[in-house]
Amino acid sequence: MHFRLPKPMGSTVGIYVVSDSLNPERRRRVDSGISSLERSGFRVRLSSNSMLDDGYAAGRAEVRASALRELVSDPEVRGFLSGWGGKSTIDLFAVSGFSAQDLVVDERPWFGFSDACVLLNAITLTTGLVTFYGPNVAGKLDETSHGQFPSGMYCQGWPVFGVASEGAWTSLSGGSCSGTLIGGNLSSFTFAYLAGVVPSKADSAVPFIFFFEARDEDPRVMRQLIIALALTGFFSGVVGVVIGDLGRSRGSVPYIVQALREVCAHSTVFASCPTFGHAKLENPPIPIGLQIDITERREPRAPCAYFA
Template identity: 25%
Template structure:
């Protein structure tokens, strides 16, 4: 596996806006996110699409791809972090200079719709990418980034902790929605009920995954990774039970549940069960069937906060019986 160098104080971070135009729509929160990175000792270069808006997207497909490539070519840039997700990062996959990333790897990080870029880059290059915080929703939190979120980021990409590294269950979390342009208080945190064993067991494999809904935009393509023996992690946001059945069945009919060694399911931000007479966990078992793999749910990854940073491509152990996830190797060199 290819790894970028550890991110250090004084390094330069490049910011991309590969889908939704969040820096324009949420200017104060975006500025706060940039300031948070600077307060952590990092220099920031804003990408060429950070001040652009075309309705649902920042700019054209080519312009958004060029924004990424410009930062890939900039040897001063050690990490590339997305401003937010959206719906259309998969449009950029044919235009990224994967060959240059192989020669000069960088940390690439984001979540949600950026799953397409993270998995596409990993598949094409073998470079470990990072399912982690984005500038606007995470680094730009009011009045500053959640301390645990900051800690999880620094643990992984700045190597404040070294592998083997067992993830902690945060004592509290939040999915509260407050209008980003009028927010004047911190979000309310609630007690974390912990991670939930769906099927027990223990397995080790390569950690791969991301946002389940986004996967539908490129599954089966040359940009989607092989999952034989992998520990797959999936998470989603603002979806309902019907859409979850469709998405889980997408994995089923593509044979993914037959291939993976374990499954991690993140907390679902504002899930709508549609008054179904069954739980999401019961639906999951109905779709998966008798395949006997360890499954751990309600994990703090993705759209709820604080969230862990998952390095895509590293070896990890999932012990669903004990309710633990252990990273067996670092995602960066250093």
């Protein structure tokens, strides 16, 4: 598959709310994020379902899918950012006629975080358009050092795992590899891949580098998710794994690496780079679909300084 970078973000950003509903506190935080975007010179369009609450989600799946299509069809919206996360993005793909292919118009950039990785990976692996995992949801732009959202830089070139990766990168295996980035939140990505929402990478001859983070997940559950992916053959074409922040389970990295060693090829490169995750971190927009090189170095450094 050929992957291509999107065009730079235009002046109007569309905030999509395709997962959890926005309770009053979340709405306050999204409003604060909108104010931050406006101070950066953006105009903002919020999806029409943003005030809805269908139990946990921001409206029924059909309503969320329709609101997303409506946002995409607005010619003034020149890029997209997730409003909040949750566990319900996968619902969209159960809606009749919904397709990631229909969301790519004029190669406008897509940014998202947490549960939005379901949508981002589906877009990239279906259409070949690079999408960005980060800098965070609109309601948590105050938890990333990219809160001013200099989106043009991301489409032109940026350190793949962030400026902080220069000091945060730790090789866990040695070795070098080249591959295309896919991943995001471990649980959301896994369920989407198992369901076929994220197209099987087995259809591509391109080797992949899998990056993931987790929010306060039980290490046993993380292992369970890794084994579930392995049983589908997911790791057969994975040449590298980059582990981000694991929340309260930060100390379980050796345990998770051991699980990965059991299911990955002997030559797979493993690294830790806790610059991204569900905490107050740099959280750079990581380009899903970009090919990068991880090169063994004496000094811990980012595997790919900048992309262009």
